[in-house]
Structure formats: structure tokens, C-alpha cells
Amino acid sequence: MKIVVPPALAENHVKQEGEAGRAWSAGLPALGERYLKEWGLRLDGEPRHGVVSLVLPVVREDGTRAALKLQPVTDENATEAPGLRTWAGDASVLLLESDPETGTMLLERLEADRSLSGVPDDMEALGILTELLARLVSYPAPEGMRRLGDIAQAMLDDVDTAVAALPRERDRHWMRRCAAAVAELVSEPGDRLLHWDLHYDNVLAAEREPWLSIDPKPLAGDPGFDLLPALDNRWDVVVASGDVTRTVLRRFDLMVDRLDLDPRRAAGWTLGRVLQNSLWDVEDGQHELNEIQLAIAEAVDHRR
16 A cells, blocks of 8 residues: 545645745655554555544554554644643543654544534533643643743734724724733633643544544643633534524533632633634624624623
């Protein structure tokens, strides 16, 4: 079997990084072959990919099924291996090998076709995710993690420029309101090890446990900053409920209760995630804020 780069992955890298992305994608087969040799692996199926990474199902020399993850090193994923090493398989996929120079990791093989998105009952799925998150954030962040305090201050520094790019008063109002919530909390950013991207598609079925988390972008901070990716999952279910605010708050309250968080702080940091997403949208050239993000902000603001 040969390593073939999926065209969609190559296109994503070209879109994001131009010629550098094209060159990285072109070098993927050689990079993969390097680690197949160094770590004693053989290919065991078709490759999978996300927006950034290529994942190759492999088998180790002792017969253990694993997954070889290839990705360029970025600020977001540079802390992935240290975070996984800290969790050591507790509520997360197990890290077997890693090379920080290239960002390459060998991971425990999970069931890629079975995520929490396939659990029909929305609140059951959210409960499973929240129990995993509670275990993840029980760990203090190790040295070297990105820190929420720095990220939050950088967001606040960008708010005035972003507000000036928004023509709608409603958008300007919520950008400022989210920023005000962050300004109240920035001096107490927390020290827990956060996943940062825990949504239903980042929880897969496993053999060691029924479900395990994948693809963290670890940082040190307050667990309230980790709620939003689950709050906007299955938005069609939220809309179909007929009461968006009530349904968002039902999700929010379940997570806050099971994580034993202060609702006001959790609401503030959730507004911080809305702020972060909104700043990214403005940076990407958007002139109106995302309606889902605004709906979540309006809902959780009731808890402040």
C-alpha cells in the first residue's frame, strides 16, 4: 500500500497556506514513510483526514492497531502531544509516540466512523461529552501550555478595530458586551488543562472505554472557556425546539452543574469564546457576526 494524499486535504492546505501548503502536502507521502520505518508500522486501511491532518490506520510490530497522525506544527497543535501525555489516556485517546519537531503522533486506534454525533438523544450525547470534559479539566496544565490569560488579553486588544468593521449596531453591542465580560475575568484565567475543541465529532467510540476524546488544542485556563463547542452542536435541534434561549440554557446548565462551575464565570468565559470566534470572523473579512454565536451570547448572558 502507498500513502496517497486526499485531494480535499491538499486543497485545504493550499487555501490556507498557499505555496507553503502545497509543498507540505506534496511532502506528506515521504513524511509518512519515514515514520512507518522509524516506528515499525505498516499501513492498515484507507487514510482519513480533517481540515489539517492526515490520519493513517497502521499496525505496530506487536500487532497493536494504531493511527499515525501527520500535521504541520502550528501554535494551536504544538501543545497537542504534551496535553495528551498529561492525560495519559484518561478520557482521551492514548498517545503512543510523538515527534515534536514535525508534529507527528502515533495514537491509539479508535472507531473513526462512530462519534457522539451518532447518538440520537441530544442530552444523552451532551452528558457523555460533559463527563469526559470533567475528567480532562481535572488536570492542572503542565508547563509550556498556551495560557488563556494571554489569549484573552490579545482578544481585548483587538476589539476596537473589530467593532469599527461592523456596520450593524447589534453586532457592535454584542462585541463590546462579550469584551466587557472577558475584561472582568482576564485577571483570573484559571490553570486547568483545557481541550478547547470538544464537540460531538471529537468524541469517538473506543475499546478501552465506550467513548474517548480526540484532537485537543490544549491550553491552560478556566473550564468555562471549554463549553461553547458543545453548546452549538446540532443547532438544528436547538431551532426545532421552538425556544432557542431555553434550549441553549438547558445545555449550559447541564454542563455547569456536572462540571461544578460558577454559572456567572462560566457564562463570562462562554461570551469570551463568542468574542474569539467573532474576532476571527471579522479578521476573515466578515462584516456581520454569526447568528448562532449571537444567539448563544444572548442566551448565556442571562446567567451573568
